[in-house]
Amino acid sequence: MATQTLPTPAVVADSADKLVRDLEGSATLPLWAQMAKLNPALPNPRCTPHVWRYDEVRPYLLRAGQVVSEKQAERRVLMLVNPGRNEAPYTTDTIYGGLQLVMPNETAAAHRHVAFAMRFIIEGNGGFTAVHGRRVQMNRGDVILTPRWNWHDHGKDGSGPMIWLDGLDLPQFRHFPVHFVEHFKDPRYPAEDIDTDASPIVFKWHKMQARLDAQAGDWASQRYTRNDGSEVSKTLGAAAERVTAGKSSPIRQETASSMYHVVSGSGRTIIYGPDNEEEKLTWKRNDTFCIPTWARFQHFADCADGAGGAGDVYLFRCDDVPMITSLGFYRTSEDDAEGLVSH
Numbered sequence: 001m002a003t004q005t006l007p008t009p010a011v012v013a014d015s016a017d018k019l020v021r022d023l024e025g026s027a028t029l030p031l032w033a034q035m036a037k038l039n040p041a042l043p044n045p046r047c048t049p050h051v052w053r054y055d056e057v058r059p060y061l062l063r064a065g066q067v068v069s070e071k072q073a074e075r076r077v078l079m080l081v082n083p084g085r086n087e088a089p090y091t092t093d094t095i096y097g098g099l100q101l102v103m104p105n106e107t108a109a110a111h112r113h114v115a116f117a118m119r120f121i122i123e124g125n126g127g128f129t130a131v132h133g134r135r136v137q138m139n140r141g142d143v144i145l146t147p148r149w150n151w152h153d154h155g156k157d158g159s160g161p162m163i164w165l166d167g168l169d170l171p172q173f174r175h176f177p178v179h180f181v182e183h184f185k186d187p188r189y190p191a192e193d194i195d196t197d198a199s200p201i202v203f204k205w206h207k208m209q210a211r212l213d214a215q216a217g218d219w220a221s222q223r224y225t226r227n228d229g230s231e232v233s234k235t236l237g238a239a240a241e242r243v244t245a246g247k248s249s250p251i252r253q254e255t256a257s258s259m260y261h262v263v264s265g266s267g268r269t270i271i272y273g274p275d276n277e278e279e280k281l282t283w284k285r286n287d288t289f290c291i292p293t294w295a296r297f298q299h300f301a302d303c304a305d306g307a308g309g310a311g312d313v314y315l316f317r318c319d320d321v322p323m324i325t326s327l328g329f330y331r332t333s334e335d336d337a338e339g340l341v342s343h
């Protein structure tokens, strides 16, 4: 009796692994291999909460003032690089922050760019910035805007350093490759001195503080808005907050991310993890810290820093609320999720 032999298959059985191997060179990838990465269970910042201590960064910045000329640098800035990404321009995943120094008689040369900038003035006297032909003075606590594509240069009279915190929307240009700069032919763009108090791009600290003090409660928050009531830009916005000495802000969790700067007072911010484990950021006057998207956080005003006031904490905040909101991404943990269904 003849033995029966099974026919050998003409082809190896197909499989998912073989398919994935065969896809190489096809300019496609299987979504199913990275579904959880592309549709994560929760907002997933790469940036982590972090404090940049002014006492630590300031000496490096002053050294840069000695060894890097403003002509070499164009902008003499130490960028605040988030340890979670370890790469510029990420202070948060959507916000760039940097500490900029101008020394007396220097000019940070005129240029203009697509990026929007806001500046919080930290220290020094006699500094000025000329924005599209109008020169305004820099004073501690003021916020000064550089709207998109406006020519701008910075300078300083008198003695001592002028230092401020820059907030720009640079991270967005990793997605939208539409950012570029134009340099003016001269270091300074022709400008006239204008009344800084009347400038629509300058927000004086004393006015903001009065708004915060007029708001009842242990925690107050006020946004910086243009004369027409709009946010300061379509990407980044700004706010200031007050926390009464010894008290705290409410716990917040939102899809916006933020960069905070301590105007006065000292305290701490607690970030609560998924199992309520606590991460503590302690800070004092002139420090800068960041809150990634969807972190649950709460500020505590712990003690006075001797810099005046009764120990209330005042914070400046640069955030991405306008961008996140206009794109339809803004939500907080307080929102009714069904109310977020778009139509």
Ligand code: GTQ
Binding pocket: 075, 077, 097, 098, 100, 113, 117, 152, 166, 168
């Ligand atoms: O002052 O124009 O921190 O162009 C980064 C890029 C500041 C500025 C920065 C800039 C500027």
